Amino acid sequence: MGQGLDSLRKQIIETVVDVAEVTVQATHHVAADYFDGYSVVGLVAVLGVLFVAVAFGAGRLLRPVAPTREKMLTYECGVDPVGEGWAHTQIRYYVYSFLYVIFAVDAIFLFPWATIFAAPGFGGTTLVEMFVFIGFLAVGLLYAWKKGVLEWT
């Protein structure tokens, strides 16, 4: 009896270890494939950096260098600049950036949801849930609109 239990326990442990090993291998495999794709993308980025570096390097060899004080002055609009370059400006766009952040977060949720909402087991209810979510945001946009945030003057 005790021996039988022991061998059963052994078997279970072996199976568990096996399963774990397979899972680890599988995740390794998927992860490797996944990052393989992005490694080529990374290579393109490296290629791009090389391209720009070569272009700038070649440009340095080809172009003349003859700076004068007038030439190095900020061009602005052709007239000598008055005051500081980093002038005070009223940035009226900041409210837009709030609106943007809200909707951008929404978009992050939207994309993974988009891939499964029509899959078996989901459907109408899942769709309505997202509509409720987007509805809230749309009401927020409507409110901002009514408050005159989207008006310029």
Added chain:
Amino acid sequence: MNDVLDVLLRLVAVLVAFLVLPLLVGQTEHKVMAHMQGRLGPMYAGGFHGWAQLVADGVKFAQKEDVVPTGADRRIFQLAPAIALLPYLVVLIVIPVGPNGFVGQIVDAGLFFVLAVMGVGVLGALMAGWASANKFSLLGGLRTAAQLMAYELPMLLAAASVAMAAGTLSLPGIVHAFHWWWVPWQIIGALVFFTAGLAELQRPPFDMPVADSEIIFGAYTEYTGLRFALFLLAEYAGIVVLCVLTTVLFLGGWHGPWSDSLGWVWTLLKSALLAFVVIWLRVSYPRLREDQLQKLAWTALIPLALVQIALTGVVKVVIQ
């Protein structure tokens, strides 16, 4: 070894496409604009209808002195053109051109990746605007940023609608799932996506950030020579990416007669047609004022994109 060669070949192909296609669009723009305005356009360079005009321009740019104003933030100023240009190169590798793996590299969340990386390009304009130490450049850079914020949203929402229709974020997967009736089904989304893309590229009629009558040339005012050329290249590479992406998402990419062997021709043909529309719009429409720009995005395009999402969702659930 074969794998390495394969990857190298793909990289070279992407770089060549990145350098040649924008020039083709640029030359087409020269000629099409000229003919629409009753002119001839460049006729001299290269002999035949001025085909080498942009090559000549490139040679000229490379020989010009590189002026960095004393007042400018030197490092940022010099780096900005590269930041504006490179995202479009990186994006090109994940765009499917034809069936059966005619793509630089398949990325699972391709759609998401493309939208994310394309947003980076605007940083270049913002950096240029800030680093120039020029009031007009600063205004131009801020306008660019505001424009990105306004138009990124309708673009994302319209793209999400396609992802919903296809049930995948992979770009080849989306083209695979395409049927002809998607065109009328997704037409609102397509128009919103294309318009928003134009605005993100600051193409006329959305070129308020570089409005010459108000702020000289916006963020690019202080640039000369090669760095200026890279900004220009970025604009035209952007047109290429936008047109190919619209084709892939909304016009069925490689689908067409004999798509098995001629798929890539269809993709290029549809993209070329869209590029023509981009040029056509530049000739036809006056520039939108800054407040009109913002208003169009927030009160027209975003609601329209939301309507498209609702339509896509309902139709998809009903036909399942």
